[in-house]
Amino acid sequence: MGWAGRRIVAAVAAVGVAATAGVIAYRVLAPAEVSTPARGDYPARSVAAPGVTGRLPVAPLIVDGRLRVYAAPRQVYADQPVDGRSRRTPYWSFRRWPASLDAVVTSGTTVVSRWSDGQLVALDARTGRVAWRADGPEPAAERATRRTGTAVVWRPGGLAVSRTADGRHVVVSSGDGEVSAVDLADGGQLWRAAVGSGCREPVGSGSGGRLLTVDDCDGPAVVEFRDAATGVVTARWRPPDAGGELTATLLGCEPDGVGCAALRTAGPGDASAQGWLLGSAEPVQAPVLDGSATELVDGTAVSVVDGVLVGRAAPGGAERWRAEVGPGRVIAVQPGRVHVLTEANELVTLDPTTGERLSGFVLDIGSDGIGWAPGDAYAADGFVVVERLRRPVDPDADDQRYYLTPEALIVAAT
DSSP states (O other), X not given: OOHHHHHHHHHHXXXXXXXXXXXXXXXXXXXXXXXXXXXXXXXXXXXXXXXXXXXXXXXXXXXXXXXXXXXXXXXEEEESOTTOSSOOSOSEEEEEESOXXXXXXXXXXXEEEEETTSOEEEEETTTOOEEEEXXXXXXXXXXXXXXXXXXHHTSOTTEEEEEOTXXXXXXXXXXXXXEEEEXXXXXXXXXXXXXXXXXXXXXXXXXXXXXXXXXXXXXXXXXXXXXXXXXXXXXXXXXXXXXXOOEEEEESOOTTSOSBOEEEEEOTTOSSOEEEEOSSSSOEEOGGGOSTTOXXXXXXXXXXXXXEEEEEETTTOOEEEEEEOOSEEEEEEETTEEEEEETTOEEEEEOTTTOOEEEEEEOOOTTOXXXXXXXXXEEETTEEEEEEEXXXXXXXXXXXXXXXXXXXXXXXXX
């Protein structure tokens, strides 16, 4: 073969190598989804005796009392049983590439995930199969989260489930300059609305089918109320004597975050936070909910005062009961339960209606001990999950120093 022939062969070979490399690169980098549905039967609800049940490396959402749902950078997945001592092989899994997972919310047996490209993907928790997909606004910024992922599943800003006045459930997502809503049942688009860029902070779902947003786009901050069914702004409200800046926190919410009964407003770093009851009209001041340490559950405001848990009627503030719990704080609430964590890391659970003590035990497992500080906490379906942080707590430390152990979350049945 002559010199020219060898050049042709070399050129053909180079083209072949480039084509092969291109195919490999496409397979690796091209947008892709991997859905691995459940192979076994939907598990029975767990009925665990009160006590510590296990520890986990990442934060779960408890769904239907049967599954634990987790978030990873590009994956949402579930395991079971709920009272398993450690994380198990996934019951089902859903992955996307190259989008990253931004937030996860649940309602009934529907798990809704929001991704960095704005897409919403709803999964049937019973099977792990995709129920529907919908487009929404892209997140305004990349979510900052630590190893446990609590910001994605327990504080999913920009994604919420709401309920309309006629009882329909909707999924609301907000991004930079836009908010939109789809029907939870099928993902059908309900409405989209343009909003100010970077100056509206979604709060969540109030009672009467209304969405709440803090708006500081033009002048002092106000709370904006928007109809969940239509997206129409129905009212704008500002607490009397409020300063130029405003934060708002919803209280007394149902398990999936809908129908919240009250609102607490405060200025930045303001210790004298004010409580307000929500209805179909303007918020009504409720001093019984003042102060950041007070929670609302089943119509009762609860807080620890000098080692005593006190339950007061909301509205009105009349004392309903009191119970000795020792120094500590209300760390979480859920329908039918108030959870207090004492300074000795004992979890005490009481009935919010009567103050009756339902259970009490130290949050300890294995050789981990109780020399830790609580971080984020979550409660659902009779379970409580608490982050354990290394003392002294250093918020600027890396994850290895920040958390007590690699399995930093302790799970308990109450």
